Amino acid sequence: MSLTLDLELIGLTKRYGHTVAVDAISYHFSAGTYACLLGPSGCGKSSTLRMIAGHETVSAGSVTLGGRDISRLPPAKRGTAMMFQNYALFPHLSVADNVAFSLKMAGVDAQTRRTKAGEMLELVDMTALADRLPAQLSGGQQQRAALARALITQPDVLLLDEPLSALDPFLRIRMRAELKKLQRELGITFVHVTHGQDEALALADEIVVMNDAKIEQAGKTRAVFEAPQTAFVARFLGSHNVMQMPDGMIAVRSDALQFTQPDAARLPGTITNIEYQGTHVALTATIPGDQEVTALLPDRDFFENPKNLGEAIGLDWDAGAAHALAS
Amino acid sequence: MRNNSVIGWLLAAPLSLVLLVFLVAPIVMIVVVSFWGATEWSIYPAFQFDNYAFLLTSDVTYRVFLNTLKYAAITWACTLLIGFTVAYYLAFHIRSLTWQVALFLLCTIPFLTSNIIRMISWIPFLGRNGIANSTLISLGVIDEPLEWLLFSDFSVILAFVHLYTLFMVVPIFNTMMRIDKSLIEAAADAGASGWQTLRHVIIPLTKPGIMIGTIFVVALVMGDFITVRFMSGSQSANVGRMIQNDIGLLQYPSAAATAVILLVTVLLLIGTLLRFVDIRKEL
Numbered sequence: 001m002s003l004t005l006d007l008e009l010i011g012l013t014k015r016y017g018h019t020v021a022v023d024a025i026s027y028h029f030s031a032g033t034y035a036c037l038l039g040p041s042g043c044g045k046s047s048t049l050r051m052i053a054g055h056e057t058v059s060a061g062s063v064t065l066g067g068r069d070i071s072r073l074p075p076a077k078r079g080t081a082m083m084f085q086n087y088a089l090f091p092h093l094s095v096a097d098n099v100a101f102s103l104k105m106a107g108v109d110a111q112t113r114r115t116k117a118g119e120m121l122e123l124v125d126m127t128a129l130a131d132r133l134p135a136q137l138s139g140g141q142q143q144r145a146a147l148a149r150a151l152i153t154q155p156d157v158l159l160l161d162e163p164l165s166a167l168d169p170f171l172r173i174r175m176r177a178e179l180k181k182l183q184r185e186l187g188i189t190f191v192h193v194t195h196g197q198d199e200a201l202a203l204a205d206e207i208v209v210m211n212d213a214k215i216e217q218a219g220k221t222r223a224v225f226e227a228p229q230t231a232f233v234a235r236f237l238g239s240h241n242v243m244q245m246p247d248g249m250i251a252v253r254s255d256a257l258q259f260t261q262p263d264a265a266r267l268p269g270t271i272t273n274i275e276y277q278g279t280h281v282a283l284t285a286t287i288p289g290d291q292e293v294t295a296l297l298p299d300r301d302f303f304e305n306p307k308n309l310g311e312a313i314g315l316d317w318d319a320g321a322a323h324a325l326a327s
Numbered sequence: 328m329r330n331n332s333v334i335g336w337l338l339a340a341p342l343s344l345v346l347l348v349f350l351v352a353p354i355v356m357i358v359v360v361s362f363w364g365a366t367e368w369s370i371y372p373a374f375q376f377d378n379y380a381f382l383l384t385s386d387v388t389y390r391v392f393l394n395t396l397k398y399a400a401i402t403w404a405c406t407l408l409i410g411f412t413v414a415y416y417l418a419f420h421i422r423s424l425t426w427q428v429a430l431f432l433l434c435t436i437p438f439l440t441s442n443i444i445r446m447i448s449w450i451p452f453l454g455r456n457g458i459a460n461s462t463l464i465s466l467g468v469i470d471e472p473l474e475w476l477l478f479s480d481f482s483v484i485l486a487f488v489h490l491y492t493l494f495m496v497v498p499i500f501n502t503m504m505r506i507d508k509s510l511i512e513a514a515a516d517a518g519a520s521g522w523q524t525l526r527h528v529i530i531p532l533t534k535p536g537i538m539i540g541t542i543f544v545v546a547l548v549m550g551d552f553i554t555v556r557f558m559s560g561s562q563s564a565n566v567g568r569m570i571q572n573d574i575g576l577l578q579y580p581s582a583a584a585t586a587v588i589l590l591v592t593v594l595l596l597i598g599t600l601l602r603f604v605d606i607r608k609e610l
């Protein structure tokens with residue numbers, strides 16, 4: 001039995017009547033990992049998170065933390081803490097009281113509560129706003145308060161349900177840097193549910209791509225991005241072109257596509273769109289089989305050898321850049 | 328600018344007129360009449376404090392007001408307990424919105440019949456040889472019929488609770504439906520037991536609804552006279568009955584003075600309640 005606080009899902013299943021929301025998924029999160037559950041809405045990622053947290057009953061299988069089966073324990077006894085999508089701060093309590101709520105429930109005296117809550121608020125840089133009500137806080141401040149509230153129980157695993165979705169794009173990028181920094185400082189496992197691939201790539205050490213109640217592919221973030229195994233994963237992570245070739249489907253990263261003369265290339269194509277993106281230029285081309293591919297060229301390469309709309313081109317790539325996909 | 332303010336006044340005029348005619352004018356009239364004088368056979372306009380002096384020095388007035396407050400307090404406690412429980416069950420234990428609405432409508436069905444009929448139908452049930460007594464006797468729980476079931480404070484309060492619980496259920500249910508369900512989960516996540524969640528999350532967030540229900544119930548019970556008359560068999564008195572008696576004796580000035588004192592009492596009561604809870608966001 002391992003003493004480390006690894007989180008493990010074993011054949012975890014959630015059924016609602018006849019619909020299967022999570023279909024016997026198994027995965028091992030090493031202690032101290034920042035993991036993202038990534039997938040489109042309705043793929044079962046939120047149900048998975050809620051089963052880990054204990055807000056959803058487990059239909060079959062189990063969740064273990066440090067070798068201890070926690071799948072039937074009440075939420076507060078699991079060693080997990082959850083940060084909710086809309087933060088779920090108690091609107092009638094001040095920030096400090098929100099943070100100290102779990103201590104109050106545990107019967108801790110007022111003095112200790114205030115000290116502990118103060119420490120947590122300092123950790124998330126919210127000391128000055130301790131007496132505000134949640135309604136008087138901005139989105140980012142609410143998130144910090146919710147983080148402090150979740151962390152005060154000293155969880156071994158922090159569960160985050162789409163924590164950044166309620167923020168505007170600018171704040172989202174700032175808060176995600178803060179999340180990452182906090183996770184590094186605390187060294188505990190973060191399991192973060194999101195449908196944004198950029199968020200997952202930016203934050204996660206490991207990603208678990210889910211689709212249709214199953215894990216489509218999981219592993220180190222870079223390993224998954226470098227070698228997607230299915231068309232779904234390649235498409236969902238973005239920056240990949242999924243192409244139907246005579247010998248099966250392949251995925252090629254859009255920055256690995258090269259343009260050559262039409263007759264010397266692996267595939268002929270016609271340019272249908274050119275989009276200037278500053279550092280890059282995105283070229284969309286149609287290839288045989290009525291498929292569309294997007295190539296990302298560094299702006300310098302493009303403007304040294306500009307292309308026009310409707311121009312016939314040849315598409316080429318290094319043999320190593322193509323990944324065969326399971327159909 | 329000038330034009331705008333004219334339009335503003337015109338837009339506000341119809342409602343102001345309605346309030347003026349149906350709310351302000353009658354109250355002013357009652358206040359005016361409360362200063363009039365009366366003899367056994369006539370009423371005469373005057374400005375004298377006789378009515379108030381008589382009321383405020385009479386022992387009966389205080390006893391009746393106290394009795395009215397007692398009815399209001401006990402009815403409030405009972406309707407709050409039942410109303411909160413029903414609303415809690417509907418809002419947090421019934422999962423589907425369809426069932427919530429269906430059960431909620433079910434609660435309101437008895438209110439489609441007349442007040443008086445619902446009240447009077449208790450009489451054969453609670454009477455000396457009524458269903459309640461005969462059932463208890465046949466079950467061997469009691470040997471003799473219970474006398475306090477009907478025409479007593481018990482029956483008055485029972486009828487009040489029966490009549491007015493819905494006025495507590497509706498606003499509380501409404502407030503509860505606005506509580507974000509993830510707050511309950513967040514409380515569970517923080518280790519709160521069911522009771523702790525109720526005490527520290529649900530009740531504080533339901534306070535405005537409780538307050539609105541309280542205002543309804545207190546105002547209705549304080550102003551009632553017919554329930555007390557029927558259910559106490561004219562053996563108990565409340566302020567409403569006192570006013571009704573005066574009117575029956577054509578002592579309008581005295582009735583008006585009692586009404587003014589009642590109005591002031593209720594306003595003070597509600598004003599005090601509102602100091603504790605902010606209901607603005609519910610309105």
